[in-house]
Amino acid sequence: MTDSPTKPMTAEDVALDLERAIHEHRLIPGSKLGEDEIGEVYGVSRTVVRAALQALAHRRLVELKRNRGAFVAQPTVREAREVFEARALLEPRTARSAAVRMTDGDIVALQAHIDAEHAALHAGDNGRALYLSGQFHIEVARIADQATIETFITELIARSSLIIALYWQRRAALCESNAHHALMTAFAARDGERAEELMKSHLLDLVSSLDLSSKASQPQSLREALKASG
Amino acid sequence: MTDSPTKPMTAEDVALDLERAIHEHRLIPGSKLGEDEIGEVYGVSRTVVRAALQALAHRRLVELKRNRGAFVAQPTVREAREVFEARALLEPRTARSAAVRMTDGDIVALQAHIDAEHAALHAGDNGRALYLSGQFHIEVARIADQATIETFITELIARSSLIIALYWQRRAALCESNAHHALMTAFAARDGERAEELMKSHLLDLVSSLDLSSKASQPQSLREALKASG
DNA sequence: CGCAACAAGATCGTATACAATCTCGTGTAC
DNA sequence: GTACACGAGATTGTATACGATCTTGTTGCG
Numbered sequence: 001m002t003d004s005p006t007k008p009m010t011a012e013d014v015a016l017d018l019e020r021a022i023h024e025h026r027l028i029p030g031s032k033l034g035e036d037e038i039g040e041v042y043g044v045s046r047t048v049v050r051a052a053l054q055a056l057a058h059r060r061l062v063e064l065k066r067n068r069g070a071f072v073a074q075p076t077v078r079e080a081r082e083v084f085e086a087r088a089l090l091e092p093r094t095a096r097s098a099a100v101r102m103t104d105g106d107i108v109a110l111q112a113h114i115d116a117e118h119a120a121l122h123a124g125d126n127g128r129a130l131y132l133s134g135q136f137h138i139e140v141a142r143i144a145d146q147a148t149i150e151t152f153i154t155e156l157i158a159r160s161s162l163i164i165a166l167y168w169q170r171r172a173a174l175c176e177s178n179a180h181h182a183l184m185t186a187f188a189a190r191d192g193e194r195a196e197e198l199m200k201s202h203l204l205d206l207v208s209s210l211d212l213s214s215k216a217s218q219p220q221s222l223r224e225a226l227k228a229s230g
Numbered sequence: 231m232t233d234s235p236t237k238p239m240t241a242e243d244v245a246l247d248l249e250r251a252i253h254e255h256r257l258i259p260g261s262k263l264g265e266d267e268i269g270e271v272y273g274v275s276r277t278v279v280r281a282a283l284q285a286l287a288h289r290r291l292v293e294l295k296r297n298r299g300a301f302v303a304q305p306t307v308r309e310a311r312e313v314f315e316a317r318a319l320l321e322p323r324t325a326r327s328a329a330v331r332m333t334d335g336d337i338v339a340l341q342a343h344i345d346a347e348h349a350a351l352h353a354g355d356n357g358r359a360l361y362l363s364g365q366f367h368i369e370v371a372r373i374a375d376q377a378t379i380e381t382f383i384t385e386l387i388a389r390s391s392l393i394i395a396l397y398w399q400r401r402a403a404l405c406e407s408n409a410h411h412a413l414m415t416a417f418a419a420r421d422g423e424r425a426e427e428l429m430k431s432h433l434l435d436l437v438s439s440l441d442l443s444s445k446a447s448q449p450q451s452l453r454e455a456l457k458a459s460g
Numbered sequence: 461c462g463c464a465a466c467a468a469g470a471t472c473g474t475a476t477a478c479a480a481t482c483t484c485g486t487g488t489a490c
Numbered sequence: 491g492t493a494c495a496c497g498a499g500a501t502t503g504t505a506t507a508c509g510a511t512c513t514t515g516t517t518g519c520g
Contacts, residue, residue: 008504010503034471034472035471035472036470036471036472044504044505045504045505045506046472046505046506047503047504047505047506048503048504048505050281050472050473051280051281051284054281054284054285055284055288058285058288058289059288066472066473066511067471067472067473067510067511067512068471068472068511068512068513069471069472079377079378082376082377082378082379083378085376085378085379086320086376086378086379086382089319089320089323089324089379090316090319090320093319094319146312146315146316147309147312148309148312148313148315148316148386149312149315149316149319152316152382156378238474240473264501264502265501265502266500266501266502274474274475275474275475275476276475276476276502277473277474277475277476278473278474278475280502280503296481296502296503297480297481297482297501297502297503298481298482298483298501298502299501299502
Protein backbone atom coordinates (compact mmCIF):
# COMPACT_ATOMS: atom_id res chain seq x y z
CA MET A 1 0.00 0.00 0.00
CA THR A 2 2.66 2.48 -0.98
CA ASP A 3 1.29 5.77 -2.11
CA SER A 4 4.37 7.07 -3.84
CA PRO A 5 3.57 5.58 -7.25
CA THR A 6 0.01 6.98 -7.22
CA LYS A 7 -0.99 7.26 -10.81
CA PRO A 8 -1.30 10.89 -11.96
CA MET A 9 -4.66 12.47 -11.28
CA THR A 10 -6.57 14.09 -14.09
CA ALA A 11 -7.89 17.63 -14.02
CA GLU A 12 -11.39 16.40 -13.24
CA ASP A 13 -10.13 14.39 -10.27
CA VAL A 14 -8.54 17.49 -8.82
CA ALA A 15 -11.65 19.56 -9.51
CA LEU A 16 -13.87 16.96 -7.83
CA ASP A 17 -11.65 16.81 -4.78
CA LEU A 18 -11.55 20.57 -4.45
CA GLU A 19 -15.30 20.76 -4.95
CA ARG A 20 -15.83 18.27 -2.16
CA ALA A 21 -13.54 20.25 0.13
CA ILE A 22 -15.47 23.42 -0.61
CA HIS A 23 -18.78 21.67 -0.18
CA GLU A 24 -17.73 20.34 3.22
CA HIS A 25 -16.52 23.77 4.33
CA ARG A 26 -12.95 22.61 4.65
CA LEU A 27 -12.17 25.42 2.25
CA ILE A 28 -14.00 28.57 3.21
CA PRO A 29 -15.09 31.37 0.86
CA GLY A 30 -12.22 33.68 0.03
CA SER A 31 -9.48 31.11 0.46
CA LYS A 32 -6.58 31.54 -1.91
CA LEU A 33 -6.01 28.59 -4.21
CA GLY A 34 -2.42 28.88 -5.38
CA GLU A 35 -1.57 26.88 -8.47
CA ASP A 36 1.83 25.69 -7.34
CA GLU A 37 0.45 24.77 -3.93
CA ILE A 38 -2.36 22.65 -5.32
CA GLY A 39 -0.08 21.10 -7.88
CA GLU A 40 2.29 20.01 -5.16
CA VAL A 41 -0.53 18.57 -3.04
CA TYR A 42 -1.90 16.39 -5.82
CA GLY A 43 1.42 15.71 -7.51
CA VAL A 44 0.44 17.21 -10.84
CA SER A 45 1.63 20.07 -12.96
CA ARG A 46 0.17 23.54 -13.05
CA THR A 47 -1.34 22.69 -16.42
CA VAL A 48 -3.85 20.28 -14.93
CA VAL A 49 -4.39 22.48 -11.87
CA ARG A 50 -5.33 25.36 -14.12
CA ALA A 51 -7.78 23.19 -16.01
CA ALA A 52 -9.37 22.12 -12.73
CA LEU A 53 -9.62 25.71 -11.47
CA GLN A 54 -11.16 26.85 -14.73
CA ALA A 55 -13.76 24.10 -14.47
CA LEU A 56 -14.61 25.18 -10.93
CA ALA A 57 -14.71 28.80 -12.03
CA HIS A 58 -17.26 27.94 -14.66
CA ARG A 59 -19.43 26.36 -11.96
CA ARG A 60 -19.07 29.60 -9.99
CA LEU A 61 -17.32 27.81 -7.13
CA VAL A 62 -14.07 29.71 -7.50
CA GLU A 63 -13.40 33.17 -8.79
CA LEU A 64 -10.48 33.73 -11.16
CA LYS A 65 -8.84 37.13 -10.89
CA ARG A 66 -6.45 37.95 -13.69
CA ASN A 67 -2.81 37.87 -12.61
CA ARG A 68 -3.96 37.43 -9.02
CA GLY A 69 -5.03 33.84 -8.82
CA ALA A 70 -8.00 31.68 -7.88
CA PHE A 71 -10.10 32.14 -4.76
CA VAL A 72 -13.04 30.22 -3.34
CA ALA A 73 -16.06 32.23 -4.47
CA GLN A 74 -17.84 34.59 -2.10
CA PRO A 75 -21.43 34.87 -3.33
CA THR A 76 -22.95 38.28 -2.72
CA VAL A 77 -26.33 38.70 -1.06
CA ARG A 78 -27.79 39.27 -4.49
CA GLU A 79 -26.28 36.10 -5.88
CA ALA A 80 -27.58 34.23 -2.85
CA ARG A 81 -31.12 35.39 -3.58
CA GLU A 82 -30.73 34.48 -7.25
CA VAL A 83 -29.50 30.98 -6.47
CA PHE A 84 -32.54 30.25 -4.34
CA GLU A 85 -34.83 31.85 -6.93
CA ALA A 86 -33.44 29.42 -9.47
CA ARG A 87 -33.80 26.51 -7.09
CA ALA A 88 -37.41 27.52 -6.45
CA LEU A 89 -38.07 27.32 -10.19
CA LEU A 90 -36.34 23.99 -10.73
CA GLU A 91 -36.60 21.82 -7.65
CA PRO A 92 -40.30 21.65 -6.76
CA ARG A 93 -41.35 20.47 -10.21
CA THR A 94 -38.39 18.11 -10.26
CA ALA A 95 -39.47 16.64 -6.93
CA ARG A 96 -42.91 16.07 -8.40
CA SER A 97 -41.47 14.19 -11.36
CA ALA A 98 -39.23 12.21 -9.04
CA ALA A 99 -42.18 11.19 -6.86
CA VAL A 100 -44.00 9.81 -9.88
CA ARG A 101 -41.02 7.90 -11.26
CA MET A 102 -39.72 6.72 -7.90
CA THR A 103 -38.98 2.99 -7.59
CA ASP A 104 -38.78 1.02 -4.33
CA GLY A 105 -35.02 0.87 -4.81
CA ASP A 106 -34.85 4.64 -5.09
CA ILE A 107 -36.72 5.00 -1.80
CA VAL A 108 -34.34 2.65 -0.03
CA ALA A 109 -31.35 4.52 -1.41
CA LEU A 110 -32.77 7.90 -0.41
CA GLN A 111 -33.55 6.66 3.10
CA ALA A 112 -30.02 5.30 3.44
CA HIS A 113 -28.83 8.72 2.36
CA ILE A 114 -30.80 10.43 5.11
CA ASP A 115 -29.51 7.91 7.65
CA ALA A 116 -25.94 8.63 6.63
CA GLU A 117 -26.64 12.33 7.00
CA HIS A 118 -27.96 11.85 10.54
CA ALA A 119 -25.00 9.65 11.39
CA ALA A 120 -22.56 12.30 10.24
CA LEU A 121 -24.48 14.90 12.21
CA HIS A 122 -24.35 12.85 15.42
CA ALA A 123 -20.67 12.18 14.83
CA GLY A 124 -20.14 15.92 14.85
CA ASP A 125 -19.02 16.00 11.24
CA ASN A 126 -21.12 18.97 10.21
CA GLY A 127 -19.21 19.43 6.98
CA ARG A 128 -20.05 15.96 5.79
CA ALA A 129 -23.64 16.27 6.98
CA LEU A 130 -24.03 19.44 4.96
CA TYR A 131 -22.52 17.73 1.93
CA LEU A 132 -24.88 14.79 2.27
CA SER A 133 -27.91 17.01 2.69
CA GLY A 134 -27.01 18.60 -0.62
CA GLN A 135 -26.55 15.24 -2.24
CA PHE A 136 -30.11 14.38 -1.21
CA HIS A 137 -31.43 17.11 -3.49
CA ILE A 138 -29.19 15.94 -6.31
CA GLU A 139 -30.39 12.36 -5.85
CA VAL A 140 -33.98 13.56 -6.22
CA ALA A 141 -33.06 15.25 -9.50
CA ARG A 142 -31.34 12.07 -10.67
CA ILE A 143 -34.44 10.04 -9.91
CA ALA A 144 -36.52 12.53 -11.86
CA ASP A 145 -34.36 11.37 -14.79
CA GLN A 146 -33.56 14.83 -16.09
CA ALA A 147 -29.81 14.99 -16.54
CA THR A 148 -29.76 18.59 -17.75
CA ILE A 149 -31.79 19.89 -14.83
CA GLU A 150 -29.72 17.70 -12.52
CA THR A 151 -26.60 19.48 -13.73
CA PHE A 152 -28.13 22.86 -12.95
CA ILE A 153 -29.31 21.74 -9.53
CA THR A 154 -25.88 20.30 -8.77
CA GLU A 155 -24.31 23.66 -9.47
CA LEU A 156 -26.94 25.47 -7.41
CA ILE A 157 -26.42 23.09 -4.48
CA ALA A 158 -22.68 23.70 -4.53
CA ARG A 159 -23.21 27.45 -4.58
CA SER A 160 -25.76 27.07 -1.79
CA SER A 161 -23.04 25.51 0.32
CA LEU A 162 -20.95 28.64 -0.12
CA ILE A 163 -23.98 30.78 0.68
CA ILE A 164 -24.61 28.82 3.87
CA ALA A 165 -20.97 29.25 4.84
CA LEU A 166 -21.36 33.01 4.49
CA TYR A 167 -24.91 33.79 5.59
CA TRP A 168 -26.01 31.04 7.95
CA GLN A 169 -27.61 32.39 11.11
CA ARG A 170 -29.55 29.58 12.78
CA ARG A 171 -26.73 27.48 14.07
CA ALA A 172 -29.12 25.22 15.97
CA ALA A 173 -29.44 22.21 13.70
CA LEU A 174 -29.02 21.42 10.08
CA CYS A 175 -32.38 22.29 8.59
CA GLU A 176 -32.74 19.13 6.66
CA SER A 177 -33.74 16.48 9.17
CA ASN A 178 -37.45 17.16 9.24
CA ALA A 179 -37.93 18.50 5.75
CA HIS A 180 -36.17 15.62 4.06
CA HIS A 181 -38.05 13.10 6.13
CA ALA A 182 -41.35 14.70 5.24
CA LEU A 183 -40.39 14.56 1.59
CA MET A 184 -39.70 10.85 1.98
CA THR A 185 -43.27 10.20 3.09
CA ALA A 186 -44.55 11.99 -0.01
CA PHE A 187 -42.16 10.00 -2.17
CA ALA A 188 -43.21 6.74 -0.56
CA ALA A 189 -46.84 7.60 -1.36
CA ARG A 190 -45.85 8.62 -4.90
CA ASP A 191 -47.67 11.86 -4.13
CA GLY A 192 -46.16 14.24 -6.68
CA GLU A 193 -48.37 17.17 -5.74
CA ARG A 194 -47.38 16.94 -2.08
CA ALA A 195 -43.71 16.43 -2.90
CA GLU A 196 -43.77 19.57 -5.00
CA GLU A 197 -45.35 21.58 -2.19
CA LEU A 198 -43.00 20.19 0.44
CA MET A 199 -39.94 20.97 -1.65
CA LYS A 200 -41.26 24.49 -2.18
CA SER A 201 -41.64 25.11 1.55
CA HIS A 202 -38.32 23.45 2.27
CA LEU A 203 -36.56 25.92 -0.01
CA LEU A 204 -38.44 28.83 1.55
CA ASP A 205 -37.37 27.63 4.99
CA LEU A 206 -33.80 27.44 3.79
CA VAL A 207 -33.84 31.04 2.59
CA SER A 208 -35.43 32.26 5.78
CA SER A 209 -32.67 30.60 7.78
CA LEU A 210 -30.15 32.88 6.12
CA ASP A 211 -29.23 36.43 7.07
CA LEU A 212 -29.50 38.25 3.78
CA SER A 213 -29.90 41.78 5.11
CA SER A 214 -28.19 43.55 2.26
CA LYS A 215 -25.88 45.67 4.32
CA ALA A 216 -24.52 42.68 6.19
CA SER A 217 -21.35 40.73 5.80
CA GLN A 218 -19.97 40.45 2.34
CA PRO A 219 -16.25 40.41 2.95
CA GLN A 220 -15.30 41.09 -0.66
CA SER A 221 -11.70 40.57 0.29
CA LEU A 222 -9.89 39.35 3.33
CA ARG A 223 -8.38 42.81 3.63
CA GLU A 224 -11.83 44.37 3.84
CA ALA A 225 -12.82 42.01 6.61
CA LEU A 226 -9.73 42.73 8.66
CA LYS A 227 -10.09 46.45 8.16
CA ALA A 228 -13.62 46.28 9.54
CA SER A 229 -12.61 44.27 12.59
CA GLY A 230 -9.66 46.57 13.36
CA MET B 231 -6.67 49.28 -40.41
CA THR B 232 -3.94 46.70 -40.69
CA ASP B 233 -4.82 43.42 -39.11
CA SER B 234 -1.37 41.92 -38.91
CA PRO B 235 -0.49 43.32 -35.46
CA THR B 236 -3.80 42.16 -33.98
CA LYS B 237 -3.25 41.95 -30.28
CA PRO B 238 -3.36 38.38 -28.99
CA MET B 239 -6.86 37.10 -28.27
CA THR B 240 -7.64 35.61 -24.91
CA ALA B 241 -9.21 32.20 -24.38
CA GLU B 242 -12.60 33.76 -23.78
CA ASP B 243 -12.41 35.68 -27.04
CA VAL B 244 -11.79 32.47 -28.92
CA ALA B 245 -14.56 30.68 -27.05
CA LEU B 246 -17.02 33.51 -27.80
CA ASP B 247 -16.14 33.48 -31.48
CA LEU B 248 -16.50 29.74 -31.73
CA GLU B 249 -19.78 29.87 -29.83
CA ARG B 250 -21.11 32.46 -32.25
CA ALA B 251 -20.05 30.30 -35.20
CA ILE B 252 -21.83 27.31 -33.71
CA HIS B 253 -24.90 29.35 -32.88
CA GLU B 254 -25.10 30.63 -36.46
CA HIS B 255 -24.71 27.11 -37.87
CA ARG B 256 -21.44 27.95 -39.55
CA LEU B 257 -20.07 25.04 -37.58
CA ILE B 258 -22.39 22.07 -37.71
CA PRO B 259 -22.74 19.37 -35.03
CA GLY B 260 -20.00 16.79 -35.29
CA SER B 261 -17.41 19.11 -36.82
CA LYS B 262 -13.88 18.37 -35.71
CA LEU B 263 -12.22 21.24 -33.89
CA GLY B 264 -8.49 20.62 -34.21
CA GLU B 265 -6.34 22.48 -31.74
CA ASP B 266 -3.55 23.39 -34.14
CA GLU B 267 -6.07 24.44 -36.77
CA ILE B 268 -7.94 26.80 -34.44
CA GLY B 269 -4.71 28.10 -33.00
CA GLU B 270 -3.48 29.02 -36.45
CA VAL B 271 -6.77 30.73 -37.34
CA TYR B 272 -6.77 32.99 -34.30
CA GLY B 273 -3.00 33.34 -34.05
CA VAL B 274 -2.76 31.91 -30.54
CA SER B 275 -1.09 28.91 -28.99
CA ARG B 276 -2.69 25.59 -28.26
CA THR B 277 -2.72 26.54 -24.58
CA VAL B 278 -5.39 29.18 -25.04
CA VAL B 279 -7.25 27.09 -27.62
CA ARG B 280 -7.48 24.27 -25.12
CA ALA B 281 -8.83 26.63 -22.48
CA ALA B 282 -11.46 27.88 -24.91
CA LEU B 283 -12.48 24.36 -25.89
CA GLN B 284 -12.74 23.32 -22.27
CA ALA B 285 -14.99 26.29 -21.57
CA LEU B 286 -17.24 25.35 -24.48
CA ALA B 287 -17.22 21.73 -23.35
CA HIS B 288 -18.49 22.78 -19.95
CA ARG B 289 -21.37 24.60 -21.66
CA ARG B 290 -22.08 21.36 -23.55
CA LEU B 291 -21.43 23.02 -26.89
CA VAL B 292 -18.47 20.83 -27.74
CA GLU B 293 -17.67 17.29 -26.73
CA LEU B 294 -14.13 16.44 -25.64
CA LYS B 295 -13.04 12.91 -26.41
CA ARG B 296 -9.84 11.85 -24.74
CA ASN B 297 -6.91 11.59 -27.12
CA ARG B 298 -9.30 12.16 -29.99
CA GLY B 299 -10.00 15.86 -29.87
CA ALA B 300 -12.91 18.29 -29.67
CA PHE B 301 -16.08 18.07 -31.73
CA VAL B 302 -19.14 20.27 -31.97
CA ALA B 303 -21.67 18.54 -29.74
CA GLN B 304 -24.41 16.38 -31.21
CA PRO B 305 -27.26 16.40 -28.69
CA THR B 306 -29.19 13.16 -28.61
CA VAL B 307 -32.97 13.07 -28.86
CA ARG B 308 -33.05 12.57 -25.13
CA GLU B 309 -30.86 15.59 -24.47
CA ALA B 310 -33.05 17.60 -26.81
CA ARG B 311 -36.13 16.76 -24.78
CA GLU B 312 -34.30 17.56 -21.55
CA VAL B 313 -33.17 20.95 -22.80
CA PHE B 314 -36.72 21.97 -23.62
CA GLU B 315 -37.98 20.54 -20.33
CA ALA B 316 -35.54 22.79 -18.55
CA ARG B 317 -36.52 25.77 -20.67
CA ALA B 318 -40.17 25.08 -19.85
CA LEU B 319 -39.34 25.27 -16.17
CA LEU B 320 -37.26 28.45 -16.38
CA GLU B 321 -38.48 30.68 -19.16
CA PRO B 322 -42.22 31.16 -18.58
CA ARG B 323 -41.75 32.37 -15.01
CA THR B 324 -38.82 34.47 -16.13
CA ALA B 325 -40.96 36.07 -18.84
CA ARG B 326 -43.51 36.93 -16.16
CA SER B 327 -40.90 38.63 -14.03
CA ALA B 328 -39.56 40.45 -17.05
CA ALA B 329 -43.01 41.75 -17.95
CA VAL B 330 -43.41 43.25 -14.49
CA ARG B 331 -39.99 44.87 -14.40
CA MET B 332 -39.99 45.99 -18.01
CA THR B 333 -39.10 49.64 -18.66
CA ASP B 334 -39.97 51.63 -21.78
CA GLY B 335 -36.32 51.44 -22.76
CA ASP B 336 -36.39 47.68 -22.51
CA ILE B 337 -39.38 47.54 -24.82
CA VAL B 338 -37.68 49.71 -27.41
CA ALA B 339 -34.56 47.56 -27.25
CA LEU B 340 -36.54 44.33 -27.56
CA GLN B 341 -38.48 45.67 -30.53
CA ALA B 342 -35.24 46.73 -32.21
CA HIS B 343 -34.03 43.20 -31.62
CA ILE B 344 -37.04 41.72 -33.38
CA ASP B 345 -36.60 44.16 -36.27
CA ALA B 346 -32.98 43.10 -36.67
CA GLU B 347 -34.08 39.48 -36.67
CA HIS B 348 -36.61 40.14 -39.44
CA ALA B 349 -34.02 42.09 -41.40
CA ALA B 350 -31.56 39.20 -41.21
CA LEU B 351 -34.29 36.80 -42.27
CA HIS B 352 -35.23 38.90 -45.32
CA ALA B 353 -31.55 39.24 -46.17
CA GLY B 354 -31.40 35.47 -46.34
CA ASP B 355 -29.00 35.23 -43.44
CA ASN B 356 -30.78 32.43 -41.62
CA GLY B 357 -27.85 31.76 -39.35
CA ARG B 358 -27.86 35.28 -38.01
CA ALA B 359 -31.65 35.30 -37.73
CA LEU B 360 -31.50 32.15 -35.64
CA TYR B 361 -28.81 33.66 -33.45
CA LEU B 362 -30.86 36.81 -32.93
CA SER B 363 -34.00 34.88 -32.12
CA GLY B 364 -32.06 33.15 -29.38
CA GLN B 365 -30.73 36.44 -28.12
CA PHE B 366 -34.32 37.62 -27.72
CA HIS B 367 -34.91 34.98 -25.07
CA ILE B 368 -31.68 35.91 -23.33
CA GLU B 369 -32.65 39.57 -23.36
CA VAL B 370 -35.90 38.69 -21.63
CA ALA B 371 -33.96 36.88 -18.93
CA ARG B 372 -31.67 39.88 -18.55
CA ILE B 373 -34.64 42.18 -18.11
CA ALA B 374 -36.01 39.85 -15.45
CA ASP B 375 -32.83 40.75 -13.59
CA GLN B 376 -31.89 37.22 -12.63
CA ALA B 377 -28.27 36.75 -13.64
CA THR B 378 -28.08 33.14 -12.47
CA ILE B 379 -31.16 32.06 -14.39
CA GLU B 380 -29.95 34.10 -17.35
CA THR B 381 -26.77 32.03 -17.39
CA PHE B 382 -28.76 28.82 -17.48
CA ILE B 383 -31.04 30.09 -20.21
CA THR B 384 -28.06 31.24 -22.24
CA GLU B 385 -26.62 27.76 -22.14
CA LEU B 386 -29.97 26.21 -23.01
CA ILE B 387 -30.42 28.57 -25.96
CA ALA B 388 -27.01 27.65 -27.31
CA ARG B 389 -27.79 23.97 -27.00
CA SER B 390 -31.17 24.60 -28.61
CA SER B 391 -29.33 25.94 -31.62
CA LEU B 392 -27.52 22.62 -31.95
CA ILE B 393 -30.79 20.77 -31.51
CA ILE B 394 -32.41 22.83 -34.25
CA ALA B 395 -29.48 22.08 -36.53
CA LEU B 396 -30.02 18.38 -36.00
CA TYR B 397 -33.77 17.94 -35.64
CA TRP B 398 -35.45 20.82 -37.42
CA GLN B 399 -38.24 19.65 -39.73
CA ARG B 400 -40.45 22.63 -40.54
CA ARG B 401 -38.17 24.52 -42.85
CA ALA B 402 -40.91 26.98 -43.73
CA ALA B 403 -40.11 29.99 -41.57
CA LEU B 404 -38.22 30.70 -38.43
CA CYS B 405 -40.75 30.08 -35.72
CA GLU B 406 -40.11 33.27 -33.88
CA SER B 407 -41.80 35.97 -35.91
CA ASN B 408 -45.30 35.65 -34.53
CA ALA B 409 -44.53 34.30 -31.10
CA HIS B 410 -42.02 36.98 -30.25
CA HIS B 411 -44.32 39.69 -31.52
CA ALA B 412 -47.16 38.37 -29.40
CA LEU B 413 -44.86 38.38 -26.40
CA MET B 414 -44.07 42.01 -27.09
CA THR B 415 -47.73 42.98 -26.75
CA ALA B 416 -47.88 41.26 -23.37
CA PHE B 417 -44.68 43.00 -22.32
CA ALA B 418 -46.01 46.37 -23.47
CA ALA B 419 -49.10 45.81 -21.33
CA ARG B 420 -46.94 44.64 -18.41
CA ASP B 421 -49.18 41.59 -18.37
CA GLY B 422 -47.02 39.04 -16.54
CA GLU B 423 -49.66 36.34 -16.53
CA ARG B 424 -50.12 36.55 -20.29
CA ALA B 425 -46.38 36.73 -20.94
CA GLU B 426 -45.91 33.54 -18.93
CA GLU B 427 -48.60 31.73 -20.88
CA LEU B 428 -47.32 32.97 -24.23
CA MET B 429 -43.78 31.88 -23.45
CA LYS B 430 -45.09 28.48 -22.40
CA SER B 431 -46.91 27.96 -25.68
CA HIS B 432 -43.99 29.35 -27.63
CA LEU B 433 -41.71 26.70 -26.18
CA LEU B 434 -44.29 23.98 -26.84
CA ASP B 435 -44.50 25.15 -30.45
CA LEU B 436 -40.74 25.00 -30.69
CA VAL B 437 -40.62 21.39 -29.50
CA SER B 438 -43.42 20.36 -31.83
CA SER B 439 -41.50 21.80 -34.75
CA LEU B 440 -38.72 19.28 -34.15
CA ASP B 441 -38.52 15.69 -35.31
CA LEU B 442 -37.66 13.84 -32.14
CA SER B 443 -38.74 10.37 -33.21
CA SER B 444 -36.18 8.43 -31.24
CA LYS B 445 -34.95 6.19 -34.00
CA ALA B 446 -34.09 9.10 -36.28
CA SER B 447 -30.84 10.70 -37.24
CA GLN B 448 -28.08 10.77 -34.74
CA PRO B 449 -24.88 10.59 -36.78
CA GLN B 450 -22.58 9.78 -33.89
CA SER B 451 -19.49 10.43 -35.99
CA LEU B 452 -18.77 11.87 -39.39
CA ARG B 453 -17.34 8.54 -40.39
CA GLU B 454 -20.57 6.79 -39.50
CA ALA B 455 -22.55 9.21 -41.61
CA LEU B 456 -20.28 8.77 -44.61
CA LYS B 457 -20.28 5.01 -44.25
CA ALA B 458 -24.07 5.07 -44.40
CA SER B 459 -24.08 7.19 -47.54
CA GLY B 460 -21.49 4.97 -49.29
C1' DC C 461 6.50 60.54 11.48
C1' DG C 462 3.87 59.60 7.26
C1' DC C 463 3.69 58.81 2.48
C1' DA C 464 5.26 57.83 -2.04
C1' DA C 465 8.50 55.75 -5.23
C1' DC C 466 11.32 51.82 -6.12
C1' DA C 467 13.04 47.11 -6.24
C1' DA C 468 12.99 42.21 -5.07
C1' DG C 469 10.21 38.29 -4.81
C1' DA C 470 6.32 35.66 -5.98
C1' DT C 471 2.47 34.33 -8.87
C1' DC C 472 0.08 34.02 -12.96
C1' DG C 473 -0.28 33.91 -18.47
C1' DT C 474 1.47 31.97 -22.53
C1' DA C 475 4.40 29.44 -25.54
C1' DT C 476 7.02 25.60 -26.64
C1' DA C 477 8.88 20.78 -26.15
C1' DC C 478 8.39 16.12 -25.31
C1' DA C 479 5.66 11.84 -24.28
C1' DA C 480 1.49 9.05 -24.87
C1' DT C 481 -2.20 7.63 -27.65
C1' DC C 482 -4.79 7.09 -31.65
C1' DT C 483 -5.46 6.86 -36.76
C1' DC C 484 -4.63 4.94 -40.93
C1' DG C 485 -1.96 3.04 -44.65
C1' DT C 486 0.90 -1.02 -45.86
C1' DG C 487 2.32 -5.64 -45.98
C1' DT C 488 1.92 -10.42 -45.09
C1' DA C 489 -0.32 -14.73 -43.97
C1' DC C 490 -4.13 -17.67 -44.70
C1' DG D 491 -9.42 -11.92 -51.76
C1' DT D 492 -9.92 -11.06 -47.00
C1' DA D 493 -8.32 -10.36 -42.50
C1' DC D 494 -5.05 -9.32 -39.20
C1' DA D 495 -0.76 -7.23 -37.61
C1' DC D 496 2.60 -3.78 -37.78
C1' DG D 497 4.55 0.90 -38.26
C1' DA D 498 4.68 5.74 -39.79
C1' DG D 499 2.25 9.94 -39.20
C1' DA D 500 -0.65 12.91 -36.78
C1' DT D 501 -3.02 14.63 -32.74
C1' DT D 502 -3.72 15.20 -28.05
C1' DG D 503 -1.94 15.18 -22.89
C1' DT D 504 1.36 16.91 -19.81
C1' DA D 505 5.36 19.21 -18.17
C1' DT D 506 8.53 22.80 -18.16
C1' DA D 507 10.47 27.44 -19.36
C1' DC D 508 10.13 32.18 -19.95
C1' DG D 509 7.84 36.75 -19.84
C1' DA D 510 4.29 39.84 -17.72
C1' DT D 511 1.93 41.46 -13.80
C1' DC D 512 1.10 42.00 -9.10
C1' DT D 513 2.43 42.01 -4.19
C1' DT D 514 5.27 43.60 -0.68
C1' DG D 515 9.24 45.21 1.93
C1' DT D 516 12.47 48.94 1.85
C1' DT D 517 14.19 53.46 1.26
C1' DG D 518 14.18 58.24 0.65
C1' DC D 519 11.77 62.59 0.73
C1' DG D 520 8.51 65.90 2.52
